[in-house]
Amino acid sequence: MPRYAFVLAGGLGSRLCLLSERRAKPAVPFGGKYRIIDFTLSNCVNSGIFDVGVLTQYRPYSLNVHIGTGRPWDLDRSRGGVHVLQPSLGSVQSDWYQGTADAIYQNLIHLRRRRIDEVLVLSGDHVYKMDYNVLYAFHKASGASVTVAVTEVPEESISSFGILETDRQGRVTGFKEKPKRADSRLASMGVYLFDRLALVRWLVEDAETPGSGHDFGKDILPRLVARGEHVFAYHFNGYWQDVGTLDSYYQTNLEFLGDHPPLELGDPDWVIHTQSADRPPVRVEHGAHVSRSFVANGCRVSGRVEHSMLFPGVTVASDAVVRDSILMHDVRVGRGAVVDHAVVDKEVRVGDGAVVGEGDASIPNRACPDHLSSGLLVIGKCAQLPANLVVGRNARIGAYVTERDFAGDVPPGGVIDGPQSMH
Amino acid sequence: MVALVLAGGGGEALSVLTTERAVSAVPFGGKYRVIDFVLSNCSHSEIAEIGVLTQHAPASLHDHIGAGRPWGFDHRSGGVQLMQPYLTRSESEWYLGTAHAIARNWDRVEALGASRVLVVSGDQVYRMDYRRMLMMHERRRATVTLAVTRVPPQESGRFGMVRFGADGRVTELQEKPRQTRAAHASMGVYLFETAALRELMQERPADMVVDVLVPLLEAGESVHAHEFVGYWEDVGTVASYYRANLELVAPTPRLELHNPRWPVLTRDEERPPVNLREGADVEDSLLANGCRVAGRVRRSVIFPGTVVEPGAEVSDSIVFQDGVIGRGAVVSRSILDKHTIVGERAVVGWGDPPGDPAHAWLDGLTLIGKDAHIPEGARIGRGVVVGLNASFDGHGGEVPAGTTLPTRVWYEGIA
Numbered sequence: 001m002p003r004y005a006f007v008l009a010g011g012l013g014s015r016l017c018l019l020s021e022r023r024a025k026p027a028v029p030f031g032g033k034y035r036i037i038d039f040t041l042s043n044c045v046n047s048g049i050f051d052v053g054v055l056t057q058y059r060p061y062s063l064n065v066h067i068g069t070g071r072p073w074d075l076d077r078s079r080g081g082v083h084v085l086q087p088s089l090g091s092v093q094s095d096w097y098q099g100t101a102d103a104i105y106q107n108l109i110h111l112r113r114r115r116i117d118e119v120l121v122l123s124g125d126h127v128y129k130m131d132y133n134v135l136y137a138f139h140k141a142s143g144a145s146v147t148v149a150v151t152e153v154p155e156e157s158i159s160s161f162g163i164l165e166t167d168r169q170g171r172v173t174g175f176k177e178k179p180k181r182a183d184s185r186l187a188s189m190g191v192y193l194f195d196r197l198a199l200v201r202w203l204v205e206d207a208e209t210p211g212s213g214h215d216f217g218k219d220i221l222p223r224l225v226a227r228g229e230h231v232f233a234y235h236f237n238g239y240w241q242d243v244g245t246l247d248s249y250y251q252t253n254l255e256f257l258g259d260h261p262p263l264e265l266g267d268p269d270w271v272i273h274t275q276s277a278d279r280p281p282v283r284v285e286h287g288a289h290v291s292r293s294f295v296a297n298g299c300r301v302s303g304r305v306e307h308s309m310l311f312p313g314v315t316v317a318s319d320a321v322v323r324d325s326i327l328m329h330d331v332r333v334g335r336g337a338v339v340d341h342a343v344v345d346k347e348v349r350v351g352d353g354a355v356v357g358e359g360d361a362s363i364p365n366r367a368c369p370d371h372l373s374s375g376l377l378v379i380g381k382c383a384q385l386p387a388n389l390v391v392g393r394n395a396r397i398g399a400y401v402t403e404r405d406f407a408g409d410v411p412p413g414g415v416i417d418g419p420q421s422m423h
Numbered sequence: 424m425v426a427l428v429l430a431g432g433g434g435e436a437l438s439v440l441t442t443e444r445a446v447s448a449v450p451f452g453g454k455y456r457v458i459d460f461v462l463s464n465c466s467h468s469e470i471a472e473i474g475v476l477t478q479h480a481p482a483s484l485h486d487h488i489g490a491g492r493p494w495g496f497d498h499r500s501g502g503v504q505l506m507q508p509y510l511t512r513s514e515s516e517w518y519l520g521t522a523h524a525i526a527r528n529w530d531r532v533e534a535l536g537a538s539r540v541l542v543v544s545g546d547q548v549y550r551m552d553y554r555r556m557l558m559m560h561e562r563r564r565a566t567v568t569l570a571v572t573r574v575p576p577q578e579s580g581r582f583g584m585v586r587f588g589a590d591g592r593v594t595e596l597q598e599k600p601r602q603t604r605a606a607h608a609s610m611g612v613y614l615f616e617t618a619a620l621r622e623l624m625q626e627r628p629a630d631m632v633v634d635v636l637v638p639l640l641e642a643g644e645s646v647h648a649h650e651f652v653g654y655w656e657d658v659g660t661v662a663s664y665y666r667a668n669l670e671l672v673a674p675t676p677r678l679e680l681h682n683p684r685w686p687v688l689t690r691d692e693e694r695p696p697v698n699l700r701e702g703a704d705v706e707d708s709l710l711a712n713g714c715r716v717a718g719r720v721r722r723s724v725i726f727p728g729t730v731v732e733p734g735a736e737v738s739d740s741i742v743f744q745d746g747v748i749g750r751g752a753v754v755s756r757s758i759l760d761k762h763t764i765v766g767e768r769a770v771v772g773w774g775d776p777p778g779d780p781a782h783a784w785l786d787g788l789t790l791i792g793k794d795a796h797i798p799e800g801a802r803i804g805r806g807v808v809v810g811l812n813a814s815f816d817g818h819g820g821e822v823p824a825g826t827t828l829p830t831r832v833w834y835e836g837i838a
Binding site (some may be wrong): 031032033069072257262266267271272273274276277278279280281282283284285286287288289290291292293294296297300305309310311348 | 452453455493494520573673674680681686687688689691693694695696697698699701702703704705706707708709710711712713720724725
């Protein structure tokens with residue numbers, strides 16, 4: 001039976017601060033060598049779905065490069081495979097995607113000739129391993145027109161999710177988008193399985209509804225539930241994480257370093273595929289000390305690395321210390337430098353003797369106090385930090401900042417903006 | 424220019440490492456196979472058509488090369504072809520030697536329609552741009568050009584030694600001489616004019632040097648040497664193989680694996696990053712993705728997916744992929760092939776090496792073949808060779824120096 005999945009990958013991910021300033025959230029590096037979207041794409045191919053449309057909109061370049069022809073996922077096929085669907089002109093109602101539902105609506109052409117009974121709609125923003133075959137089986141057995149995968153979330157975080165209420169058969173009886181209070185703790189995972197014809201009907205209807213935000217969670221699902229359509233919830237018990245904020249991004253990554261990682265990344269029966277460059281094995285040199293850390297191929301470590309995640313190609317020079325940090329591809333930490341409690345984007349250079357992550361953690365970031373106040377600091381892509389610079393906690397150093405952009409040390413909560421700032 | 428890669432060698436000298444694989448398919452450098460260096464050279468030298476001649480235990484090589492994707496050889500036409508011995512109505516011989524392997528496939532070489540044929544060995548580790556050799560070859564209007572490199576005098580007995588004049592013209596070619604005035608070894612990299620090779624191939628030659636190069640030289644053909652300066656290693660013996668790997672973890676290795684302009688391409692498995700656990704203590708080592716280390720590792724090369732449990736110690740060793748070094752186990756000066764499990768508190772490389780000359784080739788190393796399961800607390804002496812899937816029954820947990828345990832087929836005990 002042919003199957004087809006749309007992956008929504010156009011989101012801004014604005015709470016991820018600098019990490020998604022220049023790339024879509026699904027393209028944000030994760031887990032020491034992956035990108036967030038790898039989990040969803042790998043779920044597709046591991047579930048036997050080899051026909052996937054990835055809907056992009058915001059800063060799609062890095063996602064395009066990452067997905068390429070789809071080789072790592074065996075999605076480079078003569079039929080099907082992966083297609084990146086960027087908004088385009090030409091069809092009758094063409095414009096930027098107004099919401100998740102509108103994004104699919106504008107791509108209905110892809111459903112015209114496919115011989116499929118259902119359409120899987122996924123989000124590229126989430127970290128989880130899920131066999132969609134089980135969802136398909138549930139959908140068939142329950143006689144649903146649409147099945148929403150749900151997972152239990154803690155009471156205090158229900159206001160971040162779409163919360164569903166169900167009866168004992170799993171039929172959805174209530175749907176509230178980001179409620180303050182609810183009787184249920186079942187959150188929508190942004191994983192929907194639609195009957196193809198029902199989806200088409202509902203999308204056309206939604207497009208013609210004045211005032212609609214054209215969003216699955218906000219508009220379509222509440223409407224369907226309210227009028228008694230066959231909406232069912234499939235209860236997923238495994239790990240699922242929406243790495244929405246910089247803090248949760250940081251914590252979720254570091255959870256993988258613990259004794260009980262949330263997901264087994266090395267499962268040969270459920271490989272998480274990604275685009276990897278050809279890099280030599282990790283080189284741990286004389287005098288190095290590395291523990292409680294992930295270190296990917298191409299890294300070279302002479303210094304001390306503790307409780308950190310080093311993406312491919314990172315070098316840590318002798319006498320340098322990297323602690324409780326995430327260093328993305330090809331970051332270079334100079335001799336005697338210290339990086340503590342930092343998320344450092346790709347290709348950043350930390351000069352010799354620099355100290356990154358120092359002093360008072362209680363002063364929130366000047367520019368984004370909401371997202372940078374836990375003591376974590378963030379450094380944007382390709383920034384160059386001069387030797388012996390001191391950077392305080394909760395600081396934000398923009399992408400492509402050069403040594404000349406620093407007038408002196410950066411105080412806690414300080415901001416150094418790059419050539420094209422995010423504001 | 425087409426390239427023919429000679430990868431059929433069984434490499435007796437590599438013992439259990441080549442029981443089930445060709446020398447070219449032996450793992451090297453923490454994530455590569457020996458042949459990756461030559462295939463990467465071909466790829467970076469923009470050679471579009473490659474034949475790989477296989478004979479001995481080719482399964483792992485075929486598996487590794489496949490359609491040639493990692494090297495960009497998966498073209499619509501051309502690309503990489505695997506040339507295994509085959510039957511015809513008139514011929515049923517295995518490849519009798521390097522030249523014979525090419526002669527038996529000459530039809531297919533001709534079909535590629537190239538005016539020059541590059542013949543290279545798949546058993547050597549080096550980075551070389553074959554286009555520079557081609558340039559010299561053309562400039563000198565040579566019939567054949569051989570790549571040569573300087574080797575220390577004490578090593579000349581291992582190689583074909585070449586003398587050549589200031590114009591590059593070869594004057595003398597000696598195969599593995601005891602004594603020689605020649606300072607350059609032939610690297611096993613030959614560039615032929617197709618026409619010259621065609622004639623010799625009709626004679627059904629066996630050996631590339633004896634039956635092809637020497638006759639060409641004696642016939643007064645234009646045989647030239649192209650000097651190569653740089654890292655070049657023949658890893659055909661246990662000692663040279665071990666040394667070449669361990670050199671990679673020296674403070675300034677002669678061979679730099681990291682080279683973004685000339686990366687070594689290989690068929691990579693998707694594995695998570697190296698996971699260094701609490702208590703890990705690693706120095707002077709290479710570790711590939713998929714490894715998980717909680718013990719101590721010194722001066723070692725560890726391939727993908729190997730686990731070093733807490734309290735285990737690995738030093739001066741090479742551990743191929745998906746090994747497990749159990750808690751408190753000690754591995755020193757050993758080579759462990761794929762899927763070796765070292766039981767808790769076992770010692771691999773224990774006591775003194777055997778003193779007799781019959782074990783000199785092992786250089787005091789302990790060799791463990793694929794799929795061995797070393798029992799808990801066992802002590803495996805130095806100079807021991809453990810066959811594939813070998814049984815340790817009847818050894819009372821102690822295998823003395825110099826012992827050889829025979830290989831068992833994997834389905835023994837099942838069928």
